[in-house]
Amino acid sequence: MQVRSRILLQSNETYNKNTVIAGCNLCLLGWASTDVNCSTKLFLVGKLPIYLIVSLGCYGLLMVGVGLMNFPTCPQEALLLQQDITEAKDFLKQKGVDVGSD
Amino acid sequence: MGEESEKNKYSLIVPTYNERLNIALFVYLVFKHLRDINFEIIIVDDGSPDGTQEIVQQLQKVYGEDRILLRPRAKKLGLGTAYIHGLKHASGNFVVIMDADLSHHPKYLPSFIKKQMKTGASIVTGTRYVKGGGVHGWNLMRKLTSRGANVLAQTFLWPGVSDLTGSFRLYKKSVLEDIISSCVSKGYVFQMEMIVRASRKGYRIEEVPITFVDRVFGSSKLGGSEIVEYLKGLAYLLVTT
Numbered sequence A: 001m002q003v004r005s006r007i008l009l010q011s012n013e014t015y016n017k018n019t020v021i022a023g024c025n026l027c028l029l030g031w032a033s034t035d036v037n038c039s040t041k042l043f044l045v046g047k048l049p050i051y052l053i054v055s056l057g058c059y060g061l062l063m064v065g066v067g068l069m070n071f072p073t074c075p076q077e078a079l080l081l082q083q084d085i086t087e088a089k090d091f092l093k094q095k096g097v098d099v100g101s102d
Numbered sequence B: 001m002g003e004e005s006e007k008n009k010y011s012l013i014v015p016t017y018n019e020r021l022n023i024a025l026f027v028y029l030v031f032k033h034l035r036d037i038n039f040e041i042i043i044v045d046d047g048s049p050d051g052t053q054e055i056v057q058q059l060q061k062v063y064g065e066d067r068i069l070l071r072p073r074a075k076k077l078g079l080g081t082a083y084i085h086g087l088k089h090a091s092g093n094f095v096v097i098m099d100a101d102l103s104h105h106p107k108y109l110p111s112f113i114k115k116q117m118k119t120g121a122s123i124v125t126g127t128r129y130v131k132g133g134g135v136h137g138w139n140l141m142r143k144l145t146s147r148g149a150n151v152l153a154q155t156f157l158w159p160g161v162s163d164l165t166g167s168f169r170l171y172k173k174s175v176l177e178d179i180i181s182s183c184v185s186k187g188y189v190f191q192m193e194m195i196v197r198a199s200r201k202g203y204r205i206e207e208v209p210i211t212f213v214d215r216v217f218g219s220s221k222l223g224g225s226e227i228v229e230y231l232k233g234l235a236y237l238l239v240t241t
Helices: A002-009 A013-034 A038-069 A075-094 B020-033 B052-063 B079-088 B106-119 B140-157 B173-180 B187-200 B225-240
Strands: B010-016 B039-045 B068-070 B094-097 B123-127 B134-136 B169-172 B205-209 B211-213
Touching: A013 A038, A038 B140, A075 B020, A075 B134, A075 B211, B010 B020, B010 B079, B020 B039, B020 B052, B020 B106, B039 B052, B039 B079, B052 B068, B079 B094, B079 B173, B079 B187, B094 B106, B094 B173, B106 B123, B106 B169, B106 B205, B123 B187, B140 B187, B140 B225, B169 B173, B173 B187, B187 B205, B187 B225
Parallel strands: B010 B039, B010 B094, B039 B068, B123 B205, B134 B211
Antiparallel strands: B094 B169, B123 B169
16 A cells, blocks of 8 residues: 555656545535535435546546557657668578578 | 666566567567667567467577577466566566567667666566556557546556556566566556555656557457456456455
8 A cells, every 4th residue: 555655646647636526525525514404415425426436537548548649659750660670581591591481 | 777777687478379471570679779778589489370489499599598588488478477477587686577579669678777877766666657658559549448447546546656567577586576476467457556565565666758650560359348357357356456
């Protein structure tokens, strides 16, 4: 558990955002509990875990979407790789290694 | 650098199966990019029917049997056991695990080594998901599953690294031996389990950006049932680490 808390303290925006969402939900609950009657309070407490889970789910989907949009790609690397392959094949053919394509 | 770097030896463990063409290109590129480094390549071939081992023997004639070690096995026995098998023959104090199909380009090896020397890290792992890294040749579906898998893993496992399923890594040999003995998963989950266990044990892990170009030659080994395996593995890791 110590290691987990150490990782939490490291600068990682994922976990800061999770904390913010959890914090917002708690604030909402705090505000709600000050000026509502008992039955509404119980209602909210009963629903809160579901709200948190749904928030987490939405956040997760958001992260997937954002990550997908910002997925780093490197088309130029394919070209460089082709050059490397040609260079490698030339060298190896000279040295007697079989590099015929399969 | 200088004297201290001369004491380090890097053992590259490369599991292969039907990589007849790729392995030759791979070896050439490793030698091209690691000119002043003391290293060896340990090729763990699982009885490839396409003649991969013959090509390795030809490469041994060119580069020397002390630099290229062929340590084959009778049949496909899995990635984790391939690493354990390779470890037994590794004489370096650092071990690099990587794929032979050129999706892990040997040109990044110097950056792994430099990062390790600079930070003294126990593990340096390549990440495709940061600026400076990236992928090529992935369709939307593959990117989606990759990103989804990563978000799930980040949420439930808090691993401290950005790329969990990557298998291009540099380990201190003692650290790899320690972690690998406690890992039980297979496939992609195995890579995840390694890094999560290392993280829990408090080993220092650093990352370097790498680019991942999808298979140029050879067939892809990615299948649909792997998603189920992944989810099972994730649940297992959540409970046991």
